[in-house]
Amino acid sequence: MFNKLKQLKDLRSQAKTMQNALADEKVELEKNGIKLVMNGNMEIMELSINNDSSKEEIARTTKDLFNDAIKKTQRIMAKKMQEMGGIPGLN
Numbered sequence: 001m002f003n004k005l006k007q008l009k010d011l012r013s014q015a016k017t018m019q020n021a022l023a024d025e026k027v028e029l030e031k032n033g034i035k036l037v038m039n040g041n042m043e044i045m046e047l048s049i050n051n052d053s054s055k056e057e058i059a060r061t062t063k064d065l066f067n068d069a070i071k072k073t074q075r076i077m078a079k080k081m082q083e084m085g086g087i088p089g090l091n
Helices: 002-023 055-083
Strands: 026-031 034-039 044-049
Touching (some): 002 055, 026 055, 034 055
Antiparallel strands (some): 026 034, 034 044
């Protein structure tokens, strides 16, 4: 039982280390006058809209930027996990 608790503690520690490492990563995308900056924890750091497009175009472009940023962030997360040795028990 204590072994399981130690494993859980180690897993939490690894998750916290991963979260801290991802906070330092940054994804910046820009399209049609809209700029999106997201950190590795998928938190939006900046969103700026500098264009005179229609609401529909702004909404479509913003949605595309969010989706692209999430995909890039997920790739960064996967790479970081590999660098840190993956998740114990799933390798």
